[in-house]
Amino acid sequence: MARVVLDLERGEASKSSGPGAAVDPELLIQIYRFMYMSRKVDDREIMLKRQQKIFFQVSGAGHEALLVAAALAMKPGYDWFYPYYRDRALCLALGNTPEEQFLQGIGAAADIASGGRQMPSHWSNPRLHIVSQSSSTTTQCLQAVGCAEAGRYFSRHPEAAEEGSGDYRQFKHVEFHGDEVVYVSLGEGATSQGEFWESLNTASNAKLPVLFVVEDNEYAISVPVEVNTPGGNISRLVANFPNFYFAEVDGTDPVASYQVFLEAVAWCRSGSGPAFVHGHVVRPYSHSLSDDDRLYRSASELEAESLRDPLPKLQMRLLREGILDAEAINRLERQVDEEVRLAAERALRSPLPEISSIKKHVYSEDLDPTALIESKPAVSADHQERTMADLINCCLSDELRRDPRVVIFGEDVADCSREENLESGKVKGKGGVFKLTAGLQAEFGSDRVFNSPLAEANIVGRAIGYATRGMKPVVEIQFFDYIWPAMHQLRNELSLLRWRSNGTYAAPVVVRVAIGGYLTGGSIYHSQSGESIFTHTPGVRVVYPSNALDASGLLRTAIRCDDPVLFFEHKRLYRETYGRAAYPGTDYAIPFGKAKIVRPGSDVTLVTYGAVVPRALQAAQKAQREHGISTEVIDLRTLNPYDWEAIAESVRKTSRVVIAHEDMLSWGYGAEIAARVADELFDDLDAPVKRVGAMDTFVAYQPILEDAILPQPEDLYLAIRALAAY
Incomplete structure (x- = not known):
C-alpha cells in the first residue's frame, strides 16, 4: 500500500513513493489554458442560462486544477472514464470541445452526450471512453468496477475480445490493452452512499485498476462535510482498505495534483491494485444556478475560500516564475475567450432534436427480440422430461460454451469460492440456493462463474460496467424480495443507459430473479411479487415463463439479445411436475412479445x-x-x-x-x-x-x-x- 499525505498546514503533498515528475513550463501553460477554458465555459453557460437559452447550469469552478491534472496523467480513448457533473475540466483536457459542451447545455440534436436528453454536465463521449453519466450520485462507482473487471477479463481471455460470437452490438471486436485504468470520480457528499463503499470493497478484494477521485469542496449542496462524513475527512475512513494507493492532496495545486495522479495511475497500471485520490478543492460558485450559497455560507467563509481559487493562484505562479508575462497571459486568455464565444454561437445555431426521435433507442435497434421466429425444439435421442430448473441450467451451460463473453455471477451461484476444496473433491459444490447454476463453475472456471458479495446493487452495478465494456453478464438476484437495494441501478442506470446516451452506450445485462409465493412457509420476505414495478420501466425487457421449455427458449433469447432483461423465475415452478420438457437443443429460442x-x-x-x-x-x-x-x-x-x-x-x-x-x-x-x-x-x-x-x-x-x-x-x-x- 502506498500513501501520499496532504500537509494541511503547508498545503503540500509529501511523497512516500512513486516515480517523481517534474512539471515543465509548457505543461504548466497547457494546464492553465485548460483551467481557464473550463472556467470560461462555465461563465458563458451562466450567461446563457440567464438569457433562457439553456435551462440548467452546474459549474466545475474550483475543481479545475485537480481535474486537468488527472486528465493529463491518463490516456483518452485508452483508459475509461466515469466522471461526475463537476468534471468539465477533465473532459475538456481529455479532448471534449467547448462546442460539444454547449450543445449539451442547449439540448441540441448534435449533442454527442445525449442528443438533448440529458442535463448539461452529464458527460459522455464514446471516442474518448467517457461513459454516459446519470444524475444519480455514486452509481457510477460500481459500474467503473465492472468495467475494470471486464478489461481484466479480456486481457486474460483475448479470444473473447477477438472472437465473440454473440449477435448483439457489444460482441463486435473489443480493444483492450492489459494495463488500462478506469477513472471514477464523485463529490465528498456522495461518499455517504452505500454503493461507494461497495465499490471500494470489490476493487480492493480483486486489486482492480480503478482510480477513485473524491473532489472535496466541503459542501454537498448546503450540507457541510462534517455532517456527511465522521471526522470530516473521508481519507481517514478508507485508510485500511488493502491493496490501495492513497493520496490526499491540495486539489487547487495542479503540480502537486499532477504528481499524485502520475503515481496513482502508475500504481493501477502496474497491477498493484486500485488508487484513491482525495483532492481538497473549492466551490467559488453556488452548487448550481438553482442554489444560492449565501443562504448557508458566511461572507467571511466565502472570502477565505476565494483566496484558494486555483485559477488566480496558477496565474500568479506563471507570473512569479517568469513562465509567462502579463501580456502573454492576456493573449492566451483572449484566444480562449474568442474560442469559447464562437463555440457558443455555433452551438446556438445548431438544430434541435426532432419530436420523432423521442422513442429512438429506448430498446435496441440492432437485434429486436420481438422479431425472431420461434424455433422448434431439436429432435434428440434424449427424450427425458426435465424440470424448469434443469433446463435453465442447461441453457446457461450452452451459452457459456457458445460465447466466451458470457459470465455468471451473484450470491452463492458458484460451486465453491475456495477452489481448492472443489478441485480436491472435498466438497460437491453449491451452485445457487436453488441449484440452478450447479456445476457451471466446475466446468467453465472461476473467471466465468463466481460469487459476489452479499450486495444486490453491487451485482447489478458491476454487471452494467461489464456490459458497457463489451461482455454479456448473466447475474442472479437470489430472491425478488431482496432486489430493492439494486433498484437505483435497475431503474436509473440499466434501463436508461441506451436512451440517455442516444444509443452510443448500452448494457445488455440479463438479471435472473427467483420470484413468487405458493411455497408453504415462504412468508413475507421469500414470497413477494411486484413485476408491475419493472414493466413500468421503459428500456428493460421483462420475461416470466411458466414452464421448462419456455424458460429455456426465453432465457436463450434474453442472453443473445441486445437489451437488458429481467428474467423472472417462479420458485414454485422450478421443480413442478407441470411443464416439464425434454432438452430442446442449443439453438431453441422463443421471441419476446409472443404469447x-x-x-x-x-x-x-x-x-x-x-x-x-x-x-x-x-x-x-x-x-x-x-x-x-x-x-x-x-x-x-x-x-x-x-x-x-x-x-x-x-x-x-x-x-x-x-x-x-x-x-x-x-x-x-x-x-x-x-x-x-x-x-x-x-x-x-x-x-x-x-x-x-x-x-x-x-x-x-x-x-x-x-x-x-x-x-x-x-x-x-x-x-x-x-x-x-x-
Missing part, C-alpha cells in the same frame, strides 16, 4: 402468466367439466413487451376476459391490460373486464393464511363462471 394459447376456448378468455398458468388450467378444466364453459387460457410469457394482438384476437372471439396474476390486485400488472381492453375493445365485450389477484397485503407464513392471500384455482373458476353467466 402462447395453452388451452383454446370460445366462451371466456383468461390472460395470465407464471405460476397462475397451471392454476388457470385447473380452473378452466373444472368450468368445462361442470358447466360446459370453454375457456381460452393465454400464457403471456413476456410482460414487456406483451402480446396485445393475441389478447385482442381472443377477446373479439369470446367477448369476455379475466386477467389474473399472483401479485396484489390493486395497481397490479393486470390493471394496464384491463384498461386497454376497455379502451380499445369495448364494443367487443359482452361483460365487464374481470381481474383476479392477491389480497392487497403481504404473504403470510402460515399456509392457511398464504392460501387465502394468493389467488387459487377456485378463485379463477368463480371468475370464469361469473363472466360466463353475465
Whole structure:
C-alpha cells in the first residue's frame, strides 16, 4: 500500500513513493489554458442560462486544477472514464470541445452526450471512453468496477475480445490493452452512499485498476462535510482498505495534483491494485444556478475560500516564475475567450432534436427480440422430461460454451469460492440456493462463474460496467424480495443507459430473479411479487415463463439479445411436475412479445402468466367439466413487451376476459391490460373486464393464511363462471 499525505498546514503533498515528475513550463501553460477554458465555459453557460437559452447550469469552478491534472496523467480513448457533473475540466483536457459542451447545455440534436436528453454536465463521449453519466450520485462507482473487471477479463481471455460470437452490438471486436485504468470520480457528499463503499470493497478484494477521485469542496449542496462524513475527512475512513494507493492532496495545486495522479495511475497500471485520490478543492460558485450559497455560507467563509481559487493562484505562479508575462497571459486568455464565444454561437445555431426521435433507442435497434421466429425444439435421442430448473441450467451451460463473453455471477451461484476444496473433491459444490447454476463453475472456471458479495446493487452495478465494456453478464438476484437495494441501478442506470446516451452506450445485462409465493412457509420476505414495478420501466425487457421449455427458449433469447432483461423465475415452478420438457437443443429460442394459447376456448378468455398458468388450467378444466364453459387460457410469457394482438384476437372471439396474476390486485400488472381492453375493445365485450389477484397485503407464513392471500384455482373458476353467466 502506498500513501501520499496532504500537509494541511503547508498545503503540500509529501511523497512516500512513486516515480517523481517534474512539471515543465509548457505543461504548466497547457494546464492553465485548460483551467481557464473550463472556467470560461462555465461563465458563458451562466450567461446563457440567464438569457433562457439553456435551462440548467452546474459549474466545475474550483475543481479545475485537480481535474486537468488527472486528465493529463491518463490516456483518452485508452483508459475509461466515469466522471461526475463537476468534471468539465477533465473532459475538456481529455479532448471534449467547448462546442460539444454547449450543445449539451442547449439540448441540441448534435449533442454527442445525449442528443438533448440529458442535463448539461452529464458527460459522455464514446471516442474518448467517457461513459454516459446519470444524475444519480455514486452509481457510477460500481459500474467503473465492472468495467475494470471486464478489461481484466479480456486481457486474460483475448479470444473473447477477438472472437465473440454473440449477435448483439457489444460482441463486435473489443480493444483492450492489459494495463488500462478506469477513472471514477464523485463529490465528498456522495461518499455517504452505500454503493461507494461497495465499490471500494470489490476493487480492493480483486486489486482492480480503478482510480477513485473524491473532489472535496466541503459542501454537498448546503450540507457541510462534517455532517456527511465522521471526522470530516473521508481519507481517514478508507485508510485500511488493502491493496490501495492513497493520496490526499491540495486539489487547487495542479503540480502537486499532477504528481499524485502520475503515481496513482502508475500504481493501477502496474497491477498493484486500485488508487484513491482525495483532492481538497473549492466551490467559488453556488452548487448550481438553482442554489444560492449565501443562504448557508458566511461572507467571511466565502472570502477565505476565494483566496484558494486555483485559477488566480496558477496565474500568479506563471507570473512569479517568469513562465509567462502579463501580456502573454492576456493573449492566451483572449484566444480562449474568442474560442469559447464562437463555440457558443455555433452551438446556438445548431438544430434541435426532432419530436420523432423521442422513442429512438429506448430498446435496441440492432437485434429486436420481438422479431425472431420461434424455433422448434431439436429432435434428440434424449427424450427425458426435465424440470424448469434443469433446463435453465442447461441453457446457461450452452451459452457459456457458445460465447466466451458470457459470465455468471451473484450470491452463492458458484460451486465453491475456495477452489481448492472443489478441485480436491472435498466438497460437491453449491451452485445457487436453488441449484440452478450447479456445476457451471466446475466446468467453465472461476473467471466465468463466481460469487459476489452479499450486495444486490453491487451485482447489478458491476454487471452494467461489464456490459458497457463489451461482455454479456448473466447475474442472479437470489430472491425478488431482496432486489430493492439494486433498484437505483435497475431503474436509473440499466434501463436508461441506451436512451440517455442516444444509443452510443448500452448494457445488455440479463438479471435472473427467483420470484413468487405458493411455497408453504415462504412468508413475507421469500414470497413477494411486484413485476408491475419493472414493466413500468421503459428500456428493460421483462420475461416470466411458466414452464421448462419456455424458460429455456426465453432465457436463450434474453442472453443473445441486445437489451437488458429481467428474467423472472417462479420458485414454485422450478421443480413442478407441470411443464416439464425434454432438452430442446442449443439453438431453441422463443421471441419476446409472443404469447402462447395453452388451452383454446370460445366462451371466456383468461390472460395470465407464471405460476397462475397451471392454476388457470385447473380452473378452466373444472368450468368445462361442470358447466360446459370453454375457456381460452393465454400464457403471456413476456410482460414487456406483451402480446396485445393475441389478447385482442381472443377477446373479439369470446367477448369476455379475466386477467389474473399472483401479485396484489390493486395497481397490479393486470390493471394496464384491463384498461386497454376497455379502451380499445369495448364494443367487443359482452361483460365487464374481470381481474383476479392477491389480497392487497403481504404473504403470510402460515399456509392457511398464504392460501387465502394468493389467488387459487377456485378463485379463477368463480371468475370464469361469473363472466360466463353475465
